[in-house]
Amino acid sequence: xxxxxxxxxxxxxxxxxxxTKVTLTAVLLACxxxxxxxxxxxxxxxxxxSPAEALYLQxxxxxxxxxxxxxVRDGALDRAAIHISLDDGTIAxxxxxxxRITGAFFTGEGExxxxxxxxTERGSLAFFTGAAILEEKxxxxxxxxxxxxxxxxxxxFRTPDETDTFVSRWNATAQNLAQEDALRELTSFINTSDTxxxxxxxxxxxRLGTFDVxxxxxxxxxxxxxxHRTLQGDVFYDLWTSFATPSAxxxxxxxxxxxxxxxxxEISDFKIQAQIRPPTDLQAKAVLTVLPHQDxxxxxxxxxxxxxxxxxxxxxxxxxxxxxxxxxxxxxxxRQGNDVLAVILPAPTHIGQKLELSxxxxxxxxxxxxxxxxxxxxxxxxxPNIGFAKAAFELEFNYPVxxxxxxxxxxxxxxxxxxEQIARWxxxxxxxxxxxxxxxxxxxxxxxxxATVATYATSNxxxxxxxxxxxxxxxxxxxxxxxxxxxxxxxxxxxPARNAQVVGNSAAKALEFYQxxxxxxxxxxxxxxxxxxxxxxxxxxxxxxxSYAFLNPTERExxxxxxxxxxxxxxxxxxxxAHQWWGDLVTWDSYRDQxxxxxxxxxxxxxxxxxxxxxxxxxxxxxFRDDLLVKNPKGQQLTVAGPVTLGLRLSSSQFPNGYEAISxxxxxxxxxxxxxxxxxxxxxxxxxxxGGGDEAFLRALRKLRTQYEGKPVTTAELIxxxxxxxxxxxxxxxxxxxxxxxxxxxxxSSVPAYGLRDLKFTDKxxxxxxxxxxxxxxxxxxxxxxxxxxxxxxxxxxxxxxxFVEGPETQFHVTAPTGTRKILIDPEQTLLARxx
Numbered sequence: 001x002x003x004x005x006x007x008x009x010x011x012x013x014x015x016x017x018x019x020t021k022v023t024l025t026a027v028l029l030a031c032x033x034x035x036x037x038x039x040x041x042x043x044x045x046x047x048x049x050s051p052a053e054a055l056y057l058q059x060x061x062x063x064x065x066x067x068x069x070x071x072v073r074d075g076a077l078d079r080a081a082i083h084i085s086l087d088d089g090t091i092a093x094x095x096x097x098x099x100r101i102t103g104a105f106f107t108g109e110g111e112x113x114x115x116x117x118x119x120t121e122r123g124s125l126a127f128f129t130g131a132a133i134l135e136e137k138x139x140x141x142x143x144x145x146x147x148x149x150x151x152x153x154x155x156x157f158r159t160p161d162e163t164d165t166f167v168s169r170w171n172a173t174a175q176n177l178a179q180e181d182a183l184r185e186l187t188s189f190i191n192t193s194d195t196x197x198x199x200x201x202x203x204x205x206x207r208l209g210t211f212d213v214x215x216x217x218x219x220x221x222x223x224x225x226x227x228h229r230t231l232q233g234d235v236f237y238d239l240w241t242s243f244a245t246p247s248a249x250x251x252x253x254x255x256x257x258x259x260x261x262x263x264x265x266e267i268s269d270f271k272i273q274a275q276i277r278p279p280t281d282l283q284a285k286a287v288l289t290v291l292p293h294q295d296x297x298x299x300x301x302x303x304x305x306x307x308x309x310x311x312x313x314x315x316x317x318x319x320x321x322x323x324x325x326x327x328x329x330x331x332x333x334x335r336q337g338n339d340v341l342a343v344i345l346p347a348p349t350h351i352g353q354k355l356e357l358s359x360x361x362x363x364x365x366x367x368x369x370x371x372x373x374x375x376x377x378x379x380x381x382x383x384p385n386i387g388f389a390k391a392a393f394e395l396e397f398n399y400p401v402x403x404x405x406x407x408x409x410x411x412x413x414x415x416x417x418x419x420e421q422i423a424r425w426x427x428x429x430x431x432x433x434x435x436x437x438x439x440x441x442x443x444x445x446x447x448x449x450x451a452t453v454a455t456y457a458t459s460n461x462x463x464x465x466x467x468x469x470x471x472x473x474x475x476x477x478x479x480x481x482x483x484x485x486x487x488x489x490x491x492x493x494x495x496p497a498r499n500a501q502v503v504g505n506s507a508a509k510a511l512e513f514y515q516x517x518x519x520x521x522x523x524x525x526x527x528x529x530x531x532x533x534x535x536x537x538x539x540x541x542x543x544x545x546x547s548y549a550f551l552n553p554t555e556r557e558x559x560x561x562x563x564x565x566x567x568x569x570x571x572x573x574x575x576x577x578a579h580q581w582w583g584d585l586v587t588w589d590s591y592r593d594q595x596x597x598x599x600x601x602x603x604x605x606x607x608x609x610x611x612x613x614x615x616x617x618x619x620x621x622x623x624f625r626d627d628l629l630v631k632n633p634k635g636q637q638l639t640v641a642g643p644v645t646l647g648l649r650l651s652s653s654q655f656p657n658g659y660e661a662i663s664x665x666x667x668x669x670x671x672x673x674x675x676x677x678x679x680x681x682x683x684x685x686x687x688x689x690x691g692g693g694d695e696a697f698l699r700a701l702r703k704l705r706t707q708y709e710g711k712p713v714t715t716a717e718l719i720x721x722x723x724x725x726x727x728x729x730x731x732x733x734x735x736x737x738x739x740x741x742x743x744x745x746x747x748x749s750s751v752p753a754y755g756l757r758d759l760k761f762t763d764k765x766x767x768x769x770x771x772x773x774x775x776x777x778x779x780x781x782x783x784x785x786x787x788x789x790x791x792x793x794x795x796x797x798x799x800x801x802x803x804f805v806e807g808p809e810t811q812f813h814v815t816a817p818t819g820t821r822k823i824l825i826d827p828e829q830t831l832l833a834r835x836x
Contacts, residue, residue: 060182070164075156079215279368292349305380309364337380369462369532372440390430407436431540448511455504457496462532496550538579578604591647599667623666676830740784752779
């Protein structure tokens with residue numbers, strides 16, 4: 001939903017990793033700024049650091065040890081699929097910290113070999129590097145690790161020379177590079193684990209420049225490689241490849257939980273008291289009930305908005321150490337607006353033993369976008385959290401009279417005390433995220449089935465609200481038409497409050513439509529609240545709607561003369577309403593499954609649009625397809641960025657909008673293809689309504705809702721649900737399986753083209769036999785597609801069957817009505833395919 005990019009300055013040098021202390025990290029990582037010292041450490045200049053803080057400060061600035069400099073020849077480091085050879089050069093190890101060596105710096109001749117395990121990851125690596133296998137010579141390297149690298153290389157050491165010169169030249173570089181992995185190293189020092197293994201290599205390649213490779217046994221995907229890059233001042237981390245080791249993949253199959261990694265802990269309850277002082281300040285206390293899933297953990301990691309600072313953390317009523325660690329610029333954490341918050345417990349955790357943690361924090365997390373219109377938490381989470389996991393929430397807000405506050409959950413009570421209002425809210429069921437909005441709103445209400453729909457809007461749009469098409473917002477799932485021209489007539493400045501009732505009615509209709517198809521609305525009420533900026537977000541029982549959603553038709557036409565893009569704006573409200581089912585009630589398991597929620601929400605909105613305007617629905621599908629074929633400055637079509645299962649990795653320096661276009665666009669097409677396959681398979685049945693039926697498709701969605709209500713779902717599990725509805729006419733090679741669809745379409749990225757060749761018509765008694773060849777182009781040879789075939793006569797198309805096409809050419813024969821002389825492929829556009 002959100003695509004945040006951070007700013008940084010960088011420059012490259014050609015002399016390996018030797019740079020000044022100020023610019024070192026940015027150069028090595030292609031754009032990474034040296035980490036600032038957080039305010040939590042600024043006091044350390046005059047106060048004695050706490051034990052964990054003192055250790056952390058050592059780990060983030062450790063330098064090279066003059067007594068541990070060696071010539072190295074034919075040394076090697078192996079971590080699962082990673083093989084690093086140090087053929088000939090000099091290596092210096094870092095100074096001891098509590099008796100451990102945690103880093104080393106190498107110059108000379110080395111080589112790295114990394115082979116991804118599957119076609120998806122090999123394709124991703126090839127997209128960024130030009131080769132499906134990472135095989136690169138390097139001249140300079142910095143290693144950070146938590147195991148005995150020194151011992152593993154010891155047999156390759158030789159007597160050094162000029163050790164002082166080597167350390168003098170590279171020590172500042174090593175100290176700067178130590179910063180990024182300091183918190184990861186601290187975790188290894190404090191937490192006890194027999195399986196904790198970590199190696200992070202920063203390399204200066206001969207062909208690829210600076211990049212890094214990582215092995216981390218504690219990560220869900222233990223192996224990764226990539227580089228930081230800048231594009232027009234924006235920082236990206238291009239993740240070339242990321243995957244789990246074979247043993248980890250085996251564990252995932254063996255356990256019932258969909259998550260490959262067992263979290264250190266979960267949070268079952270949040271109790272948050274927040275005092276809000278418009279227009280900018282929030283001061284809060286959050287009490288979390290933590291349930292440990294592993295023994296022996298003293299360091300727990302949380303996420304918190306970069307705009308907030310923690311002043312105190314308590315465990316069971318006693319103050320404990322904490323470290324507020326700034327996220328690396330360009331990393332996904334930083335792009336989401338969060339930093340890492342490490343809490344160090346006085347004693348290790350024990351499975352089943354509940355722990356209560358209290359956080360006190362404050363900051364200018366609000367901003368005033370217009371008079372009475374606030375922007376709450378520009379990006380990032382406003383309370384300590386660990387991701388997208390279900391929990392119960394109790395929220396209490398203290399804010400000035402004259403303002404209106406809306407929050408997730410059900411409002412339990414509200415009272416006034418002098419110049420202050422105090423309101424309490426509670427979640428109706430465990431939810432994955434909680435939020436609030438504050439403004440000087442007018443309120444309208446309506447009903448959507450059994451639920452109340454309340455809409456909150458101000459009379460103002462935010463400062464800087466675009467007045468022309470050239471300044472329009474980014475519309476999720478669609479790339480803006482760069483050739484749009486601003487309209488000539490001027491109109492009055494929009495007033496969202498004037499259109500609030502229309503917006504509420506639209507949401508209510510969507511609620512009723514979805515309830516009939518997906519099952520009951522998960523909550524008793526739905527709040528819609530105006531939100532400045534160019535994004536909208538659907539949270540449990542509450543939707544943040546960007547101001548553009550409140551425009552009337554005339555205002556929309558003025559802002560965007562392109563009718564297709566105005567159609568996309570119409571999807572905003574029903575798309576976010578659909579997230580109440582897909583994204584809030586049912587969640588995703590990992591970043592590889594996040595596309596499911598955006599695709600289902602988008603397709604749900606398209607189904608609603610289809611009931612009113614089928615032609616418009618088809619136009620938007622065509623637009624989604626065309627967006628996948630848009631080219632970047634290098635002439636690459638966006639579809640080559642990868643499949644939907646790469647998730648947020650799709651947004652890179654090569655395609656900054658890749659995630660939106662592929663997850664929303666291609667993802668929507670994948671759901672459409674599944675729906676149409678099931679619909680075609682049902683044709684001809686006596687019980688089938690005239691014109692087509694979606695019984696099987698809707699049954700699958702209701703199964704998804706029922707089986708995964710309150711739980712995450714994986715892509716494989718989604719496909720399995722659709723498999724359960726698969727009729728025999730869609731069995732490929734005699735198997736009731738959608739493996740071909742999962743591998744070729746979900747884990748694939750092609751947009752093929754189809755054609756007919758060598759057609760022959762043979763009339764028989766009562767029918768015509770048609771034979772020929774179906775051609776499949778712009779696709780890998782392994783792609784399998786169920787292609788719909790129609791006969792055409794007298795301007796009428798008649799569905800015949802679906803034929804499984806594999807590879808460039810597939811011969812077929814099909815029985816058609818007597819006298820048939822024309823055959824068509826997919827005239828109803830049910831396949832994601834290039835236009836004729």
